Amino acid sequence: MRLKTFKGGIHPNDMKEISMDQPITMLAPGKEMVYLMSQHIGAPAKPVVKKGDPVIIGQMIAEAGGFVSSPVYSSVSGTVKALEKRKNALGDMVDAIVIENDGQDTETEYATAELDALSKEDIIKRIQDAGVVGMGGAGFPTHVKLSPKEPDRIDHILVNGSECEPYLTSDYRCMLEKSDELVQGLMCILKVFPKAEGVICIENNKPAAIERMREAVSGRDRIRVEVMQTKYPEGAERSLIYAITGREVNSSILPADVGCIVNNVDTVIAVYEAVIKGKPLMHRIFTVSGDAVNNPKNYDVRIGMSYADIMEEAGGFKSRPEKLISGGPMMGFALFGLDVPVTKTSGAITCFLKDPVKEAVTTPCIKCGRCVKGCPAHLMPCDLSDIAEHGDKDRFAERYGMECVECGSCSYTCPAKRPLAANIKAMRRTLLAERRKK
Ligand code: SF4
Ligand code: SF4
Numbered sequence: 001m002r003l004k005t006f007k008g009g010i011h012p013n014d015m016k017e018i019s020m021d022q023p024i025t026m027l028a029p030g031k032e033m034v035y036l037m038s039q040h041i042g043a044p045a046k047p048v049v050k051k052g053d054p055v056i057i058g059q060m061i062a063e064a065g066g067f068v069s070s071p072v073y074s075s076v077s078g079t080v081k082a083l084e085k086r087k088n089a090l091g092d093m094v095d096a097i098v099i100e101n102d103g104q105d106t107e108t109e110y111a112t113a114e115l116d117a118l119s120k121e122d123i124i125k126r127i128q129d130a131g132v133v134g135m136g137g138a139g140f141p142t143h144v145k146l147s148p149k150e151p152d153r154i155d156h157i158l159v160n161g162s163e164c165e166p167y168l169t170s171d172y173r174c175m176l177e178k179s180d181e182l183v184q185g186l187m188c189i190l191k192v193f194p195k196a197e198g199v200i201c202i203e204n205n206k207p208a209a210i211e212r213m214r215e216a217v218s219g220r221d222r223i224r225v226e227v228m229q230t231k232y233p234e235g236a237e238r239s240l241i242y243a244i245t246g247r248e249v250n251s252s253i254l255p256a257d258v259g260c261i262v263n264n265v266d267t268v269i270a271v272y273e274a275v276i277k278g279k280p281l282m283h284r285i286f287t288v289s290g291d292a293v294n295n296p297k298n299y300d301v302r303i304g305m306s307y308a309d310i311m312e313e314a315g316g317f318k319s320r321p322e323k324l325i326s327g328g329p330m331m332g333f334a335l336f337g338l339d340v341p342v343t344k345t346s347g348a349i350t351c352f353l354k355d356p357v358k359e360a361v362t363t364p365c366i367k368c369g370r371c372v373k374g375c376p377a378h379l380m381p382c383d384l385s386d387i388a389e390h391g392d393k394d395r396f397a398e399r400y401g402m403e404c405v406e407c408g409s410c411s412y413t414c415p416a417k418r419p420l421a422a423n424i425k426a427m428r429r430t431l432l433a434e435r436r437k438k
Contacts (some may be wrong), residue, residue: 003204005229006239008376010409012166012232012330014205019289020169022297024177027313029101033304034086034341035061035072037095040139042068047097053080058108058280061097064128070141070344071131074099075282075302077106089307089326089340090333096341099304110278115184120192123275130274131281131344136160136235136264137327139345142271145263146192148256154193155259156245159186159268161202161209162228162235165328167350170285171265173298175202175209178269179216183223185272189263190222196261198223199244205230232330233407237262239376251402266347287348288314292321301342307349308338323355330408360417371410371420377403381410385420388427396427404428 037044043065055061055074062072078101086096113126128143148154159182163171175182186198200217202210204227217223228234228243238249240262247258255262263271266284273279282303289296294315301310307326311317324335327348335349371381379400387396396402401424410420 003229004201004226004243005231005234006242006376008374008378008409009231009233009239010374010413011230012412014230015166015289016169016172016205018167019287019296019298020172024173024285024298024300026300027302027305027310029076029302030305030309031101032081032306033074033076033078033099033101033302034306035074035097035099035304036086036088036341036343037062037072037097038088039072039303039343039345040070040133040141042066042070042141042144044095045069045072047083049080049097051080051082054078055080055099056106056108058110058282060280061099068141068144070133071129071280072097073131073280073282075304076101077104078102087340088343089335089346091336112278113276115188115191115276118191118275123188123192126275126278127271130270130279132267132270132274133281133344134264135266135270135284135344135347137331137345137347142263142267145261146189148254148261150256151193152195153259154196154256154261156261157186157189157193157196157198158240158244158260158262159198159200160235160237160240160262160264161200161206161213162240163206163265164203164230164232164234165330166232167289168287168328168348169289170287170298170347172206172209174265174269174285175206176212179212181269181272182213182265183216183220184276185268185270186223187220188271188275189261189268193261196222200225201228201240201244202226203228203230203234232409233376233405236376236405236407238405281344284342284344284347286310286342286346288351289348290321290351292317292319292351292353294318303342303344305342306338307335307340307342310342310349311338317351319353321351321353322358323352325350325352330412331406362418363416365416365418368415370413370415374409374413376407376409377405379404381420381424382418385410385418385423388423391427393427393431397431401428402431
């Protein structure tokens with residue numbers, strides 16, 4: 001059978017075997033928990049607590065700063081220690097609420113619900129109130145994503161279970177261990193879009209997850225499992241939509257404009273918890289992997305816990321790592337330290353004894369075309385990188401540089417070790433910032 005896929009892409013060693021076979025382990029939260037006010041795309045959340053206030057698990061500590069925003073909840077019980085600036089994973093100082101954990105785990109009561117008794121509006125409101133955002137990295141508030149201009153046009157709800165990024169296995173473990181919650185979360189979303197079918201998309205390097213999810217959806221006529229070719233970046237939103245529907249999305253339109261809404265596995269499970277259990281988003285599944293780690297596996301961590309506490313609880317390092325990445329090696333970013341908190345969008349830390357990028361020697365382009373062949377956006381990364389290095393913004397836009405999805409495939413395949421993706425990404429970010437200012 002021909003597997004679904006997109007044009008372009010590459011085949012990096014997936015390195016999933018390091019962490020994929022171990023069950024998810026619950027980690028105890030740290031003594032000090034830090035909740036950033038910007039954990040999502042849109043306006044930052046606004047604190048509703050002050051220094052000295054007692055808090056319990058499930059209590060709102062910051063309200064949404066607008067429609068495109070999301071509230072933040074305490075994941076521990078304790079006392080508000082400070083409202084101050086703290087470092088995020090990118091190294092920027094941002095507003096945060098710091099809570100001293102009392103270790104008592106005192107928790108609020110949640111209002112559970114039956115899906116049959118909820119209207120579409122009720123479902124979206126419960127998701128909004130629970131602070132659910134896209135947990136695959138983008139952090140787009142889910143209630144906004146589920147409120148497109150033309151809801152009747154939505155015919156596909158895609159669940160991104162491809163997890164194409166090397167080393168990461170949290171979605172895989174969730175599909176094995178939380179398959180029923182995933183299906184119930186998808187049923188909640190499908191109730192909002194009665195004309196849509198639900199498609200759970202999984203790469204063919206995860207046969208156990210495919211089997212488990214097929215069992216979980218059996219008898220549900222609006223949900224199917226689709227097996228995808230293992231190829232990077234299969235899980236990029238545009239790649240996934242093309243692979244399943246043959247429809248193309250570019251930077252000037254949204255997936256909803258072609259009838260699709262894409263959510264990742266963790267997000268759909270958070271939807272289930274919000275809608276059915278009435279629980280706000282306070283924890284997530286987090287992959288710890290790489291050759292520098294003692295106990296690589298997936299952990300259930302509370303939002304607000306520091307990467308340092310996670311690494312300590314997870315058994316620490318074999319020896320001092322040369323490179324720490326928040327996320328995976330293709331789309332993640334270098335960490336300058338572990339003193340940063342987990343947010344709703346932090347999915348992994350990958351730790352390496354050696355930094356291959358630091359040791360790479362860049363040589364002139366040999367015109368091999370590998371970067372062009374692998375680009376999922378059908379761009380000319382070799383040219384775009386040169387244009388970006390020369391700072392030619394107009395030419396960069398004319399050559400469709402804004403269509404780059406920042407997947408890193410071009411740099412990975414380049415035999416001359418040219419920093420193609422880094423150059424293109426830097427120029428793209430500059431232009432995006434300028435457009436936002438205008
Ligand atoms: S140009 Fe952008 S989209 Fe194309 S391979 Fe490079 S990083 Fe990926
Ligand atoms: S992959 Fe590297 S060497 Fe090959 S064409 Fe692209 S930039 Fe040049």
